[in-house]
Amino acid sequence: MFETLATSYPKMKTSLETRSFVPGTHNSSLIRRVVNDYHKNKAFVIEASGNCSSFPLHDPMTGPCVPDDAIFVGTSTMGLNLSLRYNTWVIRYSGPSDGKVIFSFSDKECAPLVEEIKGIFNGIAVSTTIIFSSYEASLKNPTVFDVPAGC
Structure with missing residues (x-):
């Protein structure tokens, strides 16, 4: 398992993708992606299945x-x-x-x-x-x- 972090200061957003390696290949599959939107003070959890939930962010973006x-x-x-x-x-x-x-x-x-x-x-x-x-x-x-x- 590994994660990829992307940050956009102009958009005030971060994205953290969690992926797992597919055995016997050089591929990976998405487990979930968490998008923090600091303009909206909300985090969005997007599962590989497409299910999505959100929760409030309490801390400012660094x-x-x-x-x-x-x-x-x-x-x-x-x-x-x-x-x-x-x-x-x-x-x-x-x-x-x-x-x-x-x-x-x-x-x-x-x-x-x-x-x-x-x-x-x-x-x-x-x-x-x-x-x-x-x-x-x-x-x-x-x-x-x-x-x-x-x-």
């Missing part, structure tokens, strides 16, 4: 790169010959969401590398680590933000 309220943790390096320099930051949440997000970005391009999320977000207990790979600064398929009519 901006590109490092949010203004992030606290700097430190700088480090990784990779071949320790050639990738990155910075780590933390954001603490309280209120409807209570927890923290620790994230690392490459220092030159501000490309996301790792994100750790712990706490209660939108009423759900979360403890997860996300490793970003195959980062692209442009969006190839804007339809990932589409929500079926009537959802």
Whole structure:
């Protein structure tokens, strides 16, 4: 199983597709797609079956790169010959969401590398680590933000 995240700051939307590998092939099949629409403060869960549900979003969309309220943790390096320099930051949440997000970005391009999320977000207990790979600064398929009519 793997996930693909797309973000559009002009549209104020994110899309997270969860897919599973099809055994014996190089293909994958869609399990679900979650579209967060920050203009509407709603998340839409679109299942592969076509069923769709929604729930309210309580937190604002974070901006590109490092949010203004992030606290700097430190700088480090990784990779071949320790050639990738990155910075780590933390954001603490309280209120409807209570927890923290620790994230690392490459220092030159501000490309996301790792994100750790712990706490209660939108009423759900979360403890997860996300490793970003195959980062692209442009969006190839804007339809990932589409929500079926009537959802």
